[in-house]
Amino acid sequence: AQSVTQPDIHITVSEGASLELRCNYSYGATPYLFWYVQSPGQGLQLLLKYFSGDTLVQGIKGFEAEFKRSQSSFNLRKPSVHWSDAAEYFCAVGNTNAGKSTFGDGTTLTVKP
């Protein structure tokens, strides 16, 4: 069965600092990988996705993620965090039916002024 682990429950960074959120997945074949962001009281919004091809994918709001098959990882990065990035971030893995995704438990990002 597929699974997703987000090792960091909560991360705090200063505004302007770089950010890396970790995601490890377990899946037998080539996975479909996603990062979503959720602000309080809102649904999840897609940041970026990986299906195949270039292992470094660019997303919205200046985020990027790198797929590393050897490490079963799909870490999310941003070079300079803005206060508006404070939210909860979810990594997800999908199978041949990408809509049926398995989500991690999320990482809450706090941004210090």
Added chain:
Amino acid sequence: GAGVSQSPRYKVAKRGQDVALRCDPISGHVSLFWYQQALGQGPEFLTYFQNEAQLDKSGLPSDRFFAERPEGSVSTLKIQRTQQEDSAVYLCASIPGQGYNSPLHFGNGTRLTVT
């Protein structure tokens, strides 16, 4: 354009009551999904429709949970005889086609509190 719309936004039910949660997907989206998000956790898959056909209901936690999409657009998730463990945010999402390589478009969810 209009996104996925869910109603009500908040629902408080007494234990044992039945509830119905509504989802209006993006117009023309073929596939519709229901997820349950407990406090402090990620969303968990409940069920999936392609048009009016319910193709996967493996995530429904008990036979008290029932979902339908009779005309292939609006969907309703019904929970009978609610229990405290049903308290969660119920998220609806839709996809234009049959899935495969499409990300989910989520609604803002319905927060259900069972007292």
